[in-house]
Amino acid sequence: MRIGFVVTNLAGGGAEKAVLKIAAALAARGHRSDVILLENVTSHAVPPQVQLRAATPAGRRISTGWLGKRLAARRLAQLHALLAREQPFDLLVSTLPFADEVARRARLPRHWCRIANTLSVEVARLGATQPSKSARRLARYRRLYDGQRLIAVSRGVGLDLRKELGLARARIEVIPNPFDGEALRAQAGEAAVLPEKPYLIHVGRFSGQKRHDLLLDAFGGLDTAHRLVLLTDPAPALASMIAARGLGARVQVAGFQRNPYPWIAGAELLVLCSDHEGLPNVIVEALLLGVPVVSTDCPSGPREILGEQLPECLVPVGNAPALRAAIEQALAHPPDASRVDLAPYATARVVAAYERLAQETG
DSSP, X not given: OEEEEEESOBSSOHHHHHHHHHHHHHHHTTOEEEEEESSBOBOSOOOTTSXXXXXXXXXXXXXXXXXXXXXXXXXXXXXXXXXXXXXOOSEEEEESHHHHHHHHHTTOSSEEEEEOBOHHHHHHHHHHHOHHHHHHHHHHHHHHHTTSEEEESSHHHHHIIIIISOOTTOEEEEOOOOBOHHHHHHHHTSOOOOOSSSEEEEESOSXXXXXXXXXHHHHHTOOOSOEEEEESOOOHHHHHHHXXXXXXXXXXXXOXXXXXXXXXXXXXXXXXXXXXXXXXXXXXXHHHTTOXXXXXXXXXXXXXXHTTTOGGGEEOTTOHHHHHHHHHHHHHSOOOGGGSOOGGGBHHHHHXXXXXXXHHOO
């Protein structure tokens, strides 16, 4: 079979990284696997068995406005027609709303949208400060997704789409991201210049959703020799947050890492403090590397992963004292990461789900 994945770019981010892993796993099963970029910008390492295709020249950015979407859709339709002459696609999957909208405008056949976040929380966050923009965003998502074929990366995302966004006519299939524990451990063993131990780690881009402010508030109250390592690119606003709390000597902003796994494996604890997620890859990755996790109980994903076996590792969203207490407890009495059942995220199970969609989609 031939399966293609449409993304805006590979400039970084968990959703794009997950797409590369899915594409590589399908290629390893003998399928032809393409990742199609709307703009040819790449930071992630692309697995050699994955065919990378781009609708623009290398490094060229595209506009995300009204005209930009239509031009991107035209380029995508032309690229798809060219590629399909070689071999038609059995399944095409777009990820993240901009790529989803462009793919729909391009009228791609056998197309599914892969939803990697709890969209209603994003809408609600906007509503707190920009109610008119929030209403427009909700209307956009309903126009874009209702009546369509959707892949939700977690049960929570699926419920959010159905109940909170009100997508009564959509077909929703839950397929999580795949994780290969053996491959992760091999990558974790590669050479890397790691921070001085001991340290805690947080992995995620600098954005309001990821709540670096909450993390810094919680960490600042800890009486510990541990450092805090942030795998995110430097940003003036982040530097200001760290300086305002007097944490310059205790926090290291290590930047984006193509291979974050030696860094995660070397940590004593991984902390996730988001207001919302879809399926937080770093939780599963840390557990597969034997690293304990403390996370906000945000929609969605953390409770699905940790809730049954390690509910004590979950804390309320936006509560710095509760996060600090959970970190203290985890450092004093590390939870057993091996207790968590990670079978639903096994690569073979996830690949089989995509194969079923490819076989049935018309």
